[in-house]
Amino acid sequence: MIQEILVLVTFLIAVGFLLKKFFWKSPQKATDTGSACGKSDCGCH
Amino acid sequence: MPKQINVALIGNPNTGKTSVFNHLTGLNQQVGNYPGITVEKKEGICKLPRGLKAHILDLPGTYSLNASSLDENIVIELLLNKNDKDYPDVAVVVSDVENLKRNLLLFTQIKDLGIPTILVINMADRMERKGISLDVELMEKRLQTKIALVSARKKTGIEELKELIINHRQISTEPCVNASSIAPDYFDRLRKAFPNQSLYKLWLVITQDVNFGNLNRNSLENTPDFQTKKKSDLKRLQQKETIVRYQFINGVLKETFKKDVAAAKDLRSRLDRILTHQVWGYVIFFGILLLIFQAIYDWSSYPMDLIDSTFAFLGEWTKDALPSGVFTNLISEGIIPGLGGIVIFIPQIAFLFLFISLLEESGYMSRVVFLMDRVMRRFGLSGKSVVPLVSGTACAIPAVMATRNIEDWKERLITILVVPFTTCSARLPVYLIIIALVIPNERVLGIFNLQGLTLMLLYLLGFGMSVFSAWVLNKILKIKSKTYFVIEMPDYKLPLFKNVGINVVEKTKSFVFGAGKIILAISIILWVLASYGPTDEFDRAEEIVSEQYGETLSSEEFENHVASVKLENSYIGMMGKGIEPIVRPLGYDWKIGIAIVSSFAAREVFVGTLATIYSVGSDEEKTIKDRMAAETNPILGGPLFNFASGISLLLFYAFAMQCMSTLAIVKRETNSWKWPALQLVAMSGIAYVAALAAFQLLK
Numbered sequence: 001m002i003q004e005i006l007v008l009v010t011f012l013i014a015v016g017f018l019l020k021k022f023f024w025k026s027p028q029k030a031t032d033t034g035s036a037c038g039k040s041d042c043g044c045h
Numbered sequence: 046m047p048k049q050i051n052v053a054l055i056g057n058p059n060t061g062k063t064s065v066f067n068h069l070t071g072l073n074q075q076v077g078n079y080p081g082i083t084v085e086k087k088e089g090i091c092k093l094p095r096g097l098k099a100h101i102l103d104l105p106g107t108y109s110l111n112a113s114s115l116d117e118n119i120v121i122e123l124l125l126n127k128n129d130k131d132y133p134d135v136a137v138v139v140s141d142v143e144n145l146k147r148n149l150l151l152f153t154q155i156k157d158l159g160i161p162t163i164l165v166i167n168m169a170d171r172m173e174r175k176g177i178s179l180d181v182e183l184m185e186k187r188l189q190t191k192i193a194l195v196s197a198r199k200k201t202g203i204e205e206l207k208e209l210i211i212n213h214r215q216i217s218t219e220p221c222v223n224a225s226s227i228a229p230d231y232f233d234r235l236r237k238a239f240p241n242q243s244l245y246k247l248w249l250v251i252t253q254d255v256n257f258g259n260l261n262r263n264s265l266e267n268t269p270d271f272q273t274k275k276k277s278d279l280k281r282l283q284q285k286e287t288i289v290r291y292q293f294i295n296g297v298l299k300e301t302f303k304k305d306v307a308a309a310k311d312l313r314s315r316l317d318r319i320l321t322h323q324v325w326g327y328v329i330f331f332g333i334l335l336l337i338f339q340a341i342y343d344w345s346s347y348p349m350d351l352i353d354s355t356f357a358f359l360g361e362w363t364k365d366a367l368p369s370g371v372f373t374n375l376i377s378e379g380i381i382p383g384l385g386g387i388v389i390f391i392p393q394i395a396f397l398f399l400f401i402s403l404l405e406e407s408g409y410m411s412r413v414v415f416l417m418d419r420v421m422r423r424f425g426l427s428g429k430s431v432v433p434l435v436s437g438t439a440c441a442i443p444a445v446m447a448t449r450n451i452e453d454w455k456e457r458l459i460t461i462l463v464v465p466f467t468t469c470s471a472r473l474p475v476y477l478i479i480i481a482l483v484i485p486n487e488r489v490l491g492i493f494n495l496q497g498l499t500l501m502l503l504y505l506l507g508f509g510m511s512v513f514s515a516w517v518l519n520k521i522l523k524i525k526s527k528t529y530f531v532i533e534m535p536d537y538k539l540p541l542f543k544n545v546g547i548n549v550v551e552k553t554k555s556f557v558f559g560a561g562k563i564i565l566a567i568s569i570i571l572w573v574l575a576s577y578g579p580t581d582e583f584d585r586a587e588e589i590v591s592e593q594y595g596e597t598l599s600s601e602e603f604e605n606h607v608a609s610v611k612l613e614n615s616y617i618g619m620m621g622k623g624i625e626p627i628v629r630p631l632g633y634d635w636k637i638g639i640a641i642v643s644s645f646a647a648r649e650v651f652v653g654t655l656a657t658i659y660s661v662g663s664d665e666e667k668t669i670k671d672r673m674a675a676e677t678n679p680i681l682g683g684p685l686f687n688f689a690s691g692i693s694l695l696l697f698y699a700f701a702m703q704c705m706s707t708l709a710i711v712k713r714e715t716n717s718w719k720w721p722a723l724q725l726v727a728m729s730g731i732a733y734v735a736a737l738a739a740f741q742l743l744k
Contacts, residue, residue, distance in 0.1 A: 003368075007573065
């Protein structure tokens with residue numbers, strides 16, 4: 001039973017990690033359109 | 046004329062400015078700090094003929110008046126502030142004869158401030174060796190200045206420079222570039238709002254946030270008659286200014302500067318002649334590529350075998366050491382094989398980055414970029430596209446971001462769209478395992494490893510496909526464009542092994558940890574989906590096998606058949622069966638189909654997925670390669686991974702857009718979903734057709 005619960009918890013953590021990795025946008029990134037030059041990572045410097 | 050002339054010594058870093066300063070001032074130097082900051086201030090007194098003296102201020106090295114650091118700001122603040130006690134009567138811009146084009150950008154900016162400006166061309170003693178000839182008189186005329194040819198190393202030209210400093214009032218203060226040409230309407234408004242100010246000085250105040258007497262950016266922005274622009278618009282105008290200046294500089298140098306490469310006698314020029322030769326340059330480049338891929342295979346096979354068997358042992362050991370149960374099975378059959386599928390490729394990836402770092406550090410990579418520019422132009426790209434394409438061998442994401450230095454939108458867009466075809470490090474695990482399974486480990490002509498040659502061909506295929514797609518896109522996309530290519534060739538040097546080591550460790554680490562987490566998560570999910578099933582058949586697997594085979598099977602055979610029935614009736618088995626009709630014509634079974642679908646997020650997941658699927662229910666200590674080699678084709682019979690299906694898979698992964706992160710970054714860079722959608726559909730289509738054709742022709 002404990003092993004079943006551990007598998008379920010591990011499975012949910014894995015699913016959560018992938019959802020966060022590929023579908024969740026941080027508020028900071030969401031507002032950054034990346035089109036403006038002049039930011040430190042804009043590639044122009 | 047005052048008894049003491051204020052002279053500002055300005056120049057790009059590494060032009061020999063400080064050597065000129067030392068020759069002018071001798072021991073009459075003082076070193077201090079600029080007030081309030083820790084930037085070093087060097088000044089000295091130069092004794093001139095006719096009893097005159099010059100106060101020489103050696104300003105910090107800067108590439109342009111578009112400041113990006115504190116010490117560069119000092120140069121602008123001084124040149125804009127006439128009230129500063131050090132404000133120069135004359136500016137001396139020191140340049141390097143080998144980098145005149147880049148150095149003249151700063152010269153034209155300073156001259157346009159209305160300060161008498163002398164151009165010092167340093168390292169003049171190298172001109173003959175480098176095959177350089179200069180029409181100094183014409184250059185003086187075109188730049189409206191006086192030029193001193195100096196060799197700080199041989200102490201020549203210093204007296205002539207002193208004469209020019211004395212006679213600085215004879216130098217024209219006319220600008221090189223008409224500032225209004227950058228944005229006529231904007232500068233017209235600027236002129237009307239501030240009729241008594243120098244336009245170029247105003248422009249620098251607006252763009253650089255520096256003080257100019259009683260004017261600063263805030264006071265300019267608050268002037269009712271003048272509406273300034275947004276920061277991003279100003280940045281664009283600054284870029285336009287740089288382009289206008291380089292157009293002027295190119296024109297001047299075209300008339301006055303000649304470099305006869307054939308006449309150059311130094312070692313660098315001799316090497317350049319060979320390494321960038323129209324024939325030998327390419328032969329040497331491909332020879333080096335061949336060597337790299339041979340070495341990757343030959344050197345890394347021993348550590349790879351060790352890692353593979355270690356993970357196989359670890360899986361078995363975990364099963365024995367931990368209490369039996371589903372969680373132990375998850376660790377031994379899901380997590381460990383999944384992780385093994387990524388760790389095994391560390392040696393080859395480290396060797397690849399070792400060689401790339403050595404080529405970059407030695408200065409050879411810049412020659413490759415220059416060499417490839419000739420090829421790229423025929424396909425609608427410029428030499429600047431080579432940098433993203435070369436970066437793409439590591440990862441498409443930084444490569445897409447590296448396209449930002451391509452000014453022309455059409456070239457940039459095409460480069461973004463074709464970059465994912467280059468072989469990134471995520472493809473490497475897929476290539477390596479499939480090549481190991483379907484290409485014999487034999488030597489060709491007794492020297493070349495056939496597997497190494499195949500890997501090299503796949504890299505060339507990726508590069509070739511990028512270039513071909515660029516040619517097609519160049520024909521299809523109706524966007525007008527014009528661009529130029531400038532690259533500075535660094536000197537050849539022995540690579541700094543510390544830099545190479547750091548680069549290899551960083552790149553390998555980011556590959557392992559970046560991909561490792563995703564692979565671990567997907568391995569766990571896949572194991573769960575493969576270990577549980579919704580149907581009655583899944584629960585009755587033992588019964589079904591007993592009914593089918595009776596007592597004829599050994600216990601090992603019985604367990605293998607039970608595992609197989611369970612897998613087919615598990616969640617993942619049912620999903621795999623659902624997509625099997627689509628992948629069957631390519632020579633794949635449902636397990637490969639699942640691996641392809643799961644690797645849509647990231648290509649490197651493919652091997653980990655197969656390692657997990659093939660490990661479920663198995664108690665044997667086998668390596669990933671052994672398990673894959675043992676798989677049989679359920680319909681055609683024989684090994685599942687044979688030459689036809691192997692080549693089909695290699696081609697599929699060579700062309701398919703299997704990377705969600707790349708799609709996201711393309712959306713960000715193009716600010717539209719249209720282009721990543723086009724990329725996804727086109728690349729997947731090409732991959733499917735190529736894989737289908739390969740399997741059907743070779744089976």
